[in-house]
Amino acid sequence: EEEHFGQTLDRGLVLLEEATAQLKAEKKKTLPGEVAFRLYDTYGFPLDLTEDILSGEDIAVDQAEFERLMEQQRNRGREARVITISVFDQVAVSDSVTVTKFIGPDALAAESEVLAIFGNGSGKQQAAEGEEVDILTAETPFYGESGGQVGDHGTITTARGDVIEVVDTQHPTPQLTAHRSRVKRGRVQVGDKVGLLVDPEHRQRTMLNHSATHILHSVLR
Numbered sequence: 001e002e003e004h005f006g007q008t009l010d011r012g013l014v015l016l017e018e019a020t021a022q023l024k025a026e027k028k029k030t031l032p033g034e035v036a037f038r039l040y041d042t043y044g045f046p047l048d049l050t051e052d053i054l055s056g057e058d059i060a061v062d063q064a065e066f067e068r069l070m071e072q073q074r075n076r077g078r079e080a081r082v083i084t085i086s087v088f089d090q091v092a093v094s095d096s097v098t099v100t101k102f103i104g105p106d107a108l109a110a111e112s113e114v115l116a117i118f119g120n121g122s123g124k125q126q127a128a129e130g131e132e133v134d135i136l137t138a139e140t141p142f143y144g145e146s147g148g149q150v151g152d153h154g155t156i157t158t159a160r161g162d163v164i165e166v167v168d169t170q171h172p173t174p175q176l177t178a179h180r181s182r183v184k185r186g187r188v189q190v191g192d193k194v195g196l197l198v199d200p201e202h203r204q205r206t207m208l209n210h211s212a213t214h215i216l217h218s219v220l221r
Contacts, residue, residue: 005044012043016050020057029058033065040066041073100177101139108198112137114190118178126189134178135164135188141198142179144171149210151180154198162186166196 019035031054039045051061103110117124119133127133135156145151151169156179168180179196181188188194 008043009045012039012045013053015039015043016045016053020054020059023059024057029060031059031061033062033067033069036061036066037069040070099175100136102141102143102177103139104141104143107141108200108203110139110141110196112139112194112196114188114192114194117188117190126187127183128187129183129185132180132182133188134170134172135166135181136176136178137194137196140169140177140179140196142166142169142177142196143198143203143206144169144177146171147210148213150206152198152206153202154196156181156188157195157197158186158188158192160186162188162192164188164194 015035016039019031023029023031031050036045036047036050039050040047047061047063047066054061114135114137116136117127117133118136119127119131124133127135137156142152142154143149145168152166153168154166156164156166162183163185164179164181165184166179166181170178170180172178
């Protein structure tokens with residue numbers, strides 16, 4: 001990580017040196033905010049670091065343009081969060097779904113019923129092959145992301161032989177567990193009786209990483 005960050009900083013310094021040389025050639029004293037923002041966004045240069053490096057050259061930074069670009073980035077981030085939250089809000093107010101029973105942490109498999117399917121910002125009765133949806137069931141062995149531990153991966157299968165890949169598990173509310181899924185074969189529909197199987201290797205790696213994080217925090221403290 002340290003070596004990678006060092007390489008990133010080196011590439012950023014090259015960009016800054018080139019921009020500084022161009023400013024000197026043009027007899028200008030202000031670095032465009034776009035360059036400062038690229039240094040921050042791509043190469044990890046905080047604005048004050050860029051300003052410190054340029055201070056010896058008597059060059060200032062166009063802070064107004066930098067802040068404008070930063071605000072655009074914040075707005076994009078807020079829009080992305082709103083899209084996610086809007087789906088969760090619909091899940092939370094659904095009359096058919098109020099709570100998902102977690103049968104873990106030791107269980108890696110279970111049978112349950114599909115209570116709701118959400119995709120493209122709305123609820124739906126079924127999802128076909130290739131679709132990416134959130135699936136909610138009455139019970140689940142899947143651990144939803146919380147407490148610093150990422151969500152489980154695995155599969156959901158129906159009695160018809162349909163296969164749904166679970167790529168993430170999230171908690172839209174503390175009582176609900178949403179299986180972020182991709183329909184790999186066939187279809188899935190509300191009311192289906194399904195088998196849920198957690199990927200044991202992913203679960204084990206996640207648990208080890210989570211434990212290692214706690215150990216690291218303890219040592220640092």
